[in-house]
Amino acid sequence: MNMLRCPICQTSLTLNDKRCFCATGHEFPVTGQVPNIMLRNSQTADHYSFQWGKELDFYKAIRESQGDILKATASSKLGWKDYLPTLLRNSGSVLDVACGYGGIADIVKEAGFEGVYLGFDINDTLADIKKERFAHLNNFQFVRADMTDDIYAEAFDLVVCRSAIMYAPRPMETFAAIARAVRPGGHFVISAYTRKSPMRELCDDYFRGIISRMGEREAFEAVKEFTLFGKILSELNVRVQIPQDLPVLQIRKGEYDIQRLMYYHFLKCFWNEDWGFHNSSIVNFDWYHPEYSWRFTREEVAEWYEACGFDVVEYRVVPAQHFFSGRKRA
Ligand SMILES: [Zn+2]
Structure with a gap:
C-alpha cells in the first residue's frame, strides 16, 4: 500500500519499521521503528x-x-x-x-x-x-x-x-x-x-507574540503566571450575573464563574484543581507557545470542506x- 509520498520528489514511499525509501532512491533514517521524513525542524516541532x-x-x-x-x-x-x-x-x-x-x-x-x-x-x-x-x-x-x-x-x-x-x-x-x-x-x-470573543483574541495574539519567541523552558516558566492567575480567580469562587446579552463584547447573558468569564472572554488562564499546577501549566504552554495557533469560525472550515469536494456529515462544537x-x- 502506497500510503505516503516522498517529501522531496513525491514518488511513492516504501516504509516499514526497518527502512524508508522512495522510488527514486531517497532514503530516510529509521529510529526505534519510526521512520523520519521531516525535511527541516520548526518551532512547532x-x-x-x-x-x-x-x-x-x-x-x-x-x-x-x-x-x-x-x-x-x-x-x-x-x-x-x-x-x-x-x-x-x-x-x-x-x-x-x-x-x-x-x-x-x-x-x-x-x-x-x-x-x-x-x-x-x-x-x-x-x-x-x-x-x-x-x-x-x-x-x-x-x-x-x-x-x-x-x-x-x-x-x-x-x-x-x-x-x-x-x-x-x-x-x-x-x-x-x-x-x-x-x-x-x-x-x-x-x-x-x-474563534473567541474580541478581547480574548487580542490577548491571545499579544501574548503568543511574546511567548512563542522564547525557548521552551523559558516559555514554560512564563506561562506559570497564567496558571497562577487562573487559580487565584478560581479560588475566589465568585459568580457573576450578566443580565443581558452584550453583543459588542460578545458575552451572552447568564451566570458565570469569574474565572470562566475571564477565561472565555478576556484571557486564557487555565486552571483545573484536579490537574494540579504543573499539568494546568502545560495547557497554558500548549496555548501560548506554538508559533502559529489560528482560530476559525464554523463557516470558514465548512468552506474548506466544500472547496475540497466533501459533504459535512457531522458537526459538533464546544x-x-x-x-x-x-x-x-x-
Ligand atoms: Zn524521493
Missing part, C-alpha cells in the same frame, strides 16, 4: 517534542490518571471516542495526521481495528509511544513527518487530524493537501480551535473547539 517529551511528561499524568485527566479537555467533550468506532468498522485504513501523544491511536486500538493505522507527528517521542503502547500491534505504524510537507497520496478510508490544523502556517492550504489523502467516499474528521466530519464525494 521543538514545542511538541518538549511538551510530549520526558521533561514535562504530560503523558505520564494521563497514564497515571487512567485517562481521567483528559475528561476536562475539549477533545474529550467533542466525543471522538463515541464517533470514530462507527467509521472504523467501515474502514480498512486510517491516517492520523499530527497524532501527538497517540490519543486517536488509543481509540483505534481500543476499537479492535484490524486494518492499517498510520500515525505521524513532528514531535520526537513517537519511538517511545510505539514501544510503550503499540509495540505488539503490527498494523500500527508511526512516522515522524510534518503535515505541511507534500506527502499525501489518495490512499485512506479515514483521515483524522485532531486539534492540529491550526498550527500550520497556512491552514487552508494544509487542509487541502491532507484532504488529498482521502479516498472518494472516505471520511476526513478534524477538530480545530473556535466552547473551545469545532468538530467536523466530511465525506469525500465520489
Whole structure:
C-alpha cells in the first residue's frame, strides 16, 4: 500500500519499521521503528517534542490518571471516542495526521481495528509511544513527518487530524493537501480551535507574540503566571450575573464563574484543581507557545470542506473547539 509520498520528489514511499525509501532512491533514517521524513525542524516541532517529551511528561499524568485527566479537555467533550468506532468498522485504513501523544491511536486500538493505522507527528517521542503502547500491534505504524510537507497520496478510508490544523502556517492550504489523502467516499474528521470573543483574541495574539519567541523552558516558566492567575480567580469562587446579552463584547447573558468569564472572554488562564499546577501549566504552554495557533469560525472550515469536494456529515462544537466530519464525494 502506497500510503505516503516522498517529501522531496513525491514518488511513492516504501516504509516499514526497518527502512524508508522512495522510488527514486531517497532514503530516510529509521529510529526505534519510526521512520523520519521531516525535511527541516520548526518551532512547532521543538514545542511538541518538549511538551510530549520526558521533561514535562504530560503523558505520564494521563497514564497515571487512567485517562481521567483528559475528561476536562475539549477533545474529550467533542466525543471522538463515541464517533470514530462507527467509521472504523467501515474502514480498512486510517491516517492520523499530527497524532501527538497517540490519543486517536488509543481509540483505534481500543476499537479492535484490524486494518492499517498510520500515525505521524513532528514531535520526537513517537519511538517511545510505539514501544510503550503499540509495540505488539503490527498494523500500527508511526512516522515522524510534518503535515505541511507534500506527502499525501489518495490512499485512506479515514483521515483524522485532531486539534492540529491550526498550527500550520497556512491552514487552508494544509487542509487541502491532507484532504488529498482521502479516498472518494472516505471520511476526513478534524477538530480545530473556535474563534473567541474580541478581547480574548487580542490577548491571545499579544501574548503568543511574546511567548512563542522564547525557548521552551523559558516559555514554560512564563506561562506559570497564567496558571497562577487562573487559580487565584478560581479560588475566589465568585459568580457573576450578566443580565443581558452584550453583543459588542460578545458575552451572552447568564451566570458565570469569574474565572470562566475571564477565561472565555478576556484571557486564557487555565486552571483545573484536579490537574494540579504543573499539568494546568502545560495547557497554558500548549496555548501560548506554538508559533502559529489560528482560530476559525464554523463557516470558514465548512468552506474548506466544500472547496475540497466533501459533504459535512457531522458537526459538533464546544466552547473551545469545532468538530467536523466530511465525506469525500465520489
Ligand atoms: Zn524521493
